[in-house]
Amino acid sequence: MPGAAHLRAGHRRTGLVLISAYAVLLLGLLAYGLSVASDLSNAAFLADDTAMTTVIVLAVVFALAWFALLVTSYIALGPSRLPQQGQVVTGIVVGVLCVAVMSPFALTANYVIAARDSIGAIFPSHPDDPQATVAAKDPENPWGDKERVNFLLIGGDAAGNRTGVRTDSMNVASVDLKTGATVLFSLPRNLQHVRFPPSSPLRKQFPNGFMAELPNGGLLNEVWQWANDHPQVMGGRNQGPRALMDAIGYTLGLKIDYYMLMNMYGFADLVDAIGGLKIRVEKDIKWGGLYGTAGVIKAGYRKLNGEEALWYGRSRVGSDDFSRMARQRCVIGAFAQQATPAVILARFEKIARAAKRLAQTNIPRHLVQPLVELALKVKQAKITSLQFVPPEFYSGRPDWAKIRRATKKAIADSVRPARRAQTANVSASPSVTGASPTRTRAMAPTQTPTKNAAKAQSLDELCGL
Numbered sequence: 001m002p003g004a005a006h007l008r009a010g011h012r013r014t015g016l017v018l019i020s021a022y023a024v025l026l027l028g029l030l031a032y033g034l035s036v037a038s039d040l041s042n043a044a045f046l047a048d049d050t051a052m053t054t055v056i057v058l059a060v061v062f063a064l065a066w067f068a069l070l071v072t073s074y075i076a077l078g079p080s081r082l083p084q085q086g087q088v089v090t091g092i093v094v095g096v097l098c099v100a101v102m103s104p105f106a107l108t109a110n111y112v113i114a115a116r117d118s119i120g121a122i123f124p125s126h127p128d129d130p131q132a133t134v135a136a137k138d139p140e141n142p143w144g145d146k147e148r149v150n151f152l153l154i155g156g157d158a159a160g161n162r163t164g165v166r167t168d169s170m171n172v173a174s175v176d177l178k179t180g181a182t183v184l185f186s187l188p189r190n191l192q193h194v195r196f197p198p199s200s201p202l203r204k205q206f207p208n209g210f211m212a213e214l215p216n217g218g219l220l221n222e223v224w225q226w227a228n229d230h231p232q233v234m235g236g237r238n239q240g241p242r243a244l245m246d247a248i249g250y251t252l253g254l255k256i257d258y259y260m261l262m263n264m265y266g267f268a269d270l271v272d273a274i275g276g277l278k279i280r281v282e283k284d285i286k287w288g289g290l291y292g293t294a295g296v297i298k299a300g301y302r303k304l305n306g307e308e309a310l311w312y313g314r315s316r317v318g319s320d321d322f323s324r325m326a327r328q329r330c331v332i333g334a335f336a337q338q339a340t341p342a343v344i345l346a347r348f349e350k351i352a353r354a355a356k357r358l359a360q361t362n363i364p365r366h367l368v369q370p371l372v373e374l375a376l377k378v379k380q381a382k383i384t385s386l387q388f389v390p391p392e393f394y395s396g397r398p399d400w401a402k403i404r405r406a407t408k409k410a411i412a413d414s415v416r417p418a419r420r421a422q423t424a425n426v427s428a429s430p431s432v433t434g435a436s437p438t439r440t441r442a443m444a445p446t447q448t449p450t451k452n453a454a455k456a457q458s459l460d461e462l463c464g465l
Contacts, residue, residue, distance in 0.1 A: 005073035018069070040341060040376050047369040052116045056109050063105035067098050114352040121356045123365040142370040143177055148411070149374070150174045152245055152259040154224075155267070155313075155328070156360075165228075165240070167221045169264070169313070169328050172248060172256065174411055180377025181414045184332065185252060185407060186325045186387035189221035191395045200246040205233055210247065223247050241362060253404035258363045264314065266358025268306030273350035274343050276303045277334045279312065280464030285327075286318060287311035301464070322389035329385050330463035336379065384458055386410045 003018030036043045045051050074094045079087050143149055155169030172185040193209030196202040202210070210226075211218030227234050227243035234243065241259050249256040262270075271277055281299050288294020288311065297308055304312055313328040344351060363371065388403055389395075 002069050002073075006076050009076040009078065011076060044369055044373040044376065046112075047115075047119070047372045049116065049119075049365070052112050055112050056116075059105040059109040059112070063102040063109075066101045066105070070094060070098050070101065111348050114349050118352040118356050119365065119368055122359045122361060123363055123368055124361075125365050142367055146177060146257075148174055148176055149257050150249070150254050152248060152256050153332070154244070154259060154261045155264050156261045157264055165224055165261075167224050167244060167261075169325075170220065170244075170248065171329070171332065172252060172254065174254065175374060175378060176381075176415050177374065179415065180374065180379075180381035182378050182381060182383045183410050183414045184329060184383060184385040185410070186329055186385065186389075187220060187248060187251070188321055188325060188387075188389060188395045189219060190321060191220040191251070191388070191398060192216075193218045193398075194220055194223065194247045194251055195400065196243075196246050197250045200243065200250075201234055202227070202243055202246070220244075220247065251398075251400065251403060252407045254407065259361060260363065261360040263358045264310060266354065268310040269354040270306070270351065270358060271304070271309045271335070272306035273347055273354045274335075274339050275347065276305050277309050277331065277338060278303050279309070279330055279334050281312070285312055285315050287315040322387070325387050325389060326462070329387065333383060333385075333460075333463050336383065382414065382458065384410065384414050385462065 001019060002022040003015040003020075005015075006012075006018060007015035032042075046055065071094070074090070079090055082090065151173045153169075153171045153173055154167045157166045157168045166189075168189050170187045170189065172187070174183045174185065176182070193212045195209055196206065206212065206218075209218065210220075210223060224240035224244045226240075228238060228240040231237045231239065241261070245256040245259055279302060281297055281302050283299050285297040286295075287297060287308075294311075295308075297304065297312055302308075309331055313331045314324065316324065386406060388398075388406075392406075393399070393403060
């Protein structure tokens with residue numbers, strides 16, 4: 001304990017001051033730790049650039065202070081009175097102790113530097129997005145006057161033997177900003193002849209739908225690359241994300257606010273970084289190539305490594321695109337559930353390295369802290385899912401009005417239980433009254449007879465999470 005050596009040496013005043021300062025510091029850290037344990041959003045400020053720099057500086061200062069404390073304590077005890085052998089032994093012990101007490105601070109600084117580098121690599125400081133500029137003017141209200149924010153989550157297949165990026169996995173996460181209740185909309189990659197809003201330059205290029213002149217062409221997963229290949233039409237380079245956000249937003253009747261593209265092979269690294277994913281595999285899944293010659297993922301509850309999780313979501317052997325979509329939703333849900341704060345902290349550097357390699361987004365850096373706070377809400381809330389697949393929805397002959405109606409209904413259903421609790425001013429539990437409704441966990445929807453039904457379903461039910 002700091003100050004104990006000074007008391008032993010007879011420096012009473014110095015010893016008491018050091019012990020008191022140490023006690024105050026421990027109590028402060030304990031109080032903050034308890035506040036974080038009760039509500040993780042209290043730690044969200046650490047995602048801010050300034051906060052991260054402050055933590056790095058404090059870690060260095062505390063490490064040096066602890067080092068100086070050990071050295072001065074050793075000197076206060078008068079090692080010169082010891083024989084030469086005693087001085088050597090005690091000097092070595094103190095040196096080892098200095099390294100030991102400085103190590104946690106060095107580890108903390110290293111983690112924070114890794115986090116700051118990853119955030120800087122993934123999230124742009126000045127995104128080419130007018131909406132992001134507007135949001136930056138009001139840091140106290142980062143999402144503006146929105147009730148929901150819609151993220152387009154894309155799995156990109158940019159393998160070395162292919163030209164460009166094929167967006168083979170496309171999901172929209174529509175998140176309620178108050179409760180975190182989320183609806184995950186899955187769109188098939190072979191959705192044909194999507195329309196574009198009047199504000200998009202592609203509306204004039206494809207007035208009847210994307211490549212409507214081709215009976216079997218114009219797939220949704222081709223929009224990104226087509227826009228990148230035709231900058232003269234889009235009015236600039238690298239407009240694939242904007243084109244896809246416009247197409248999917250117009251299809252669902254939503255305003256897509258931001259996108260996140262994840263390279264599928266990089267995603268495998270990310271799964272390995274968190275130690276694998278536990279998923280219920282309903283039937284044997286062959287994977288590798290066209291005939292599944294690389295291996296088989298056996299049915300049952302399995303812990304999949306990165307390569308297995310990737311192929312679980314991608315394998316076409318003995319299944320169609322719609323089955324793949326269902327499995328992809330389960331992979332996303334499993335990751336959202338199992339990437340807990342404890343797992344992230346324990347494997348932080350691996351996760352940071354993997355994240356830098358796989359992600360591309362237009363979410364601006366100043367929204368990282370609000371995004372962390374929102375993510376913590378999502379982890380405590382209900383996630384439902386709706387995929388636009390047969391027999392309710394046909395990719396070759398889409399009923400655009402029906403898709404929009406189903407989207408609107410799924411969103412309304414996802415927030416209705418929470419709103420009822422707020423109106424009654426009670427919690428979901430009959431044994432607790434007057435509790436805050438924002439953390440009320442909505443009741444799980446009843447099981448429907450088919451996973452391809454038009455009703456949004458809980459991922460816990462669908463995937464056995």
